Amino acid sequence: MMDRELLQDVEKALTDLAKALARRRARMDAEDEAKRRAVPQSLPPPHLAPEAPSRQLGIESLLRMREVKEITKYSAATIYRKIKDGTFPRPIGLGGKAVRWRMADVQQWMSELPVQPDYTGAYRPLLGSAKRSSRSK
Numbered sequence: 191m192m193d194r195e196l197l198q199d200v201e202k203a204l205t206d207l208a209k210a211l212a213r214r215r216a217r218m219d220a221e222d223e224a225k226r227r228a229v230p231q232s233l234p235p236p237h238l239a240p241e242a243p244s245r246q247l248g249i250e251s252l253l254r255m256r257e258v259k260e261i262t263k264y265s266a267a268t269i270y271r272k273i274k275d276g277t278f279p280r281p282i283g284l285g286g287k288a289v290r291w292r293m294a295d296v297q298q299w300m301s302e303l304p305v306q307p308d309y310t311g312a313y314r315p316l317l318g319s320a321k322r323s324s325r326s327k
Contacts, residue, residue, distance in 0.1 A: 252282065252290035261296060 255266055262269065272278035279299050281289035 251293040253293055253296060254290060258291050258296060261300070 253261070255269070258264075258269060259266060264272070269278060273280055279291055279295035281291050283289055
């Protein structure tokens, strides 16, 4: 009789432990899922961050393709076509397929663009060709 009671107590303890472990695992999974779904604080691109560490140290910033595309509003294909035409700064090869553009080169290129007044009267660089009319003549 005592063995049976002892066996029942052990089974109950194991069942309680399994339930506690399952609750803990579910809580941990929920926390992990919440962390995974959390939207990270978006940081401004390095070329827009006024206090970027590289600027504080006087180190020249290198831009990735996505940052160059964001600055110029050009597609990668247009950027490479303009490089081929000699109308856009060439990137620096970092090895393999990795390339970066010097921020100073891109800024100089932008400063040399022709400007036109926008609707507010302020002047802005022309980054693309004039929009084509969708109406046919």
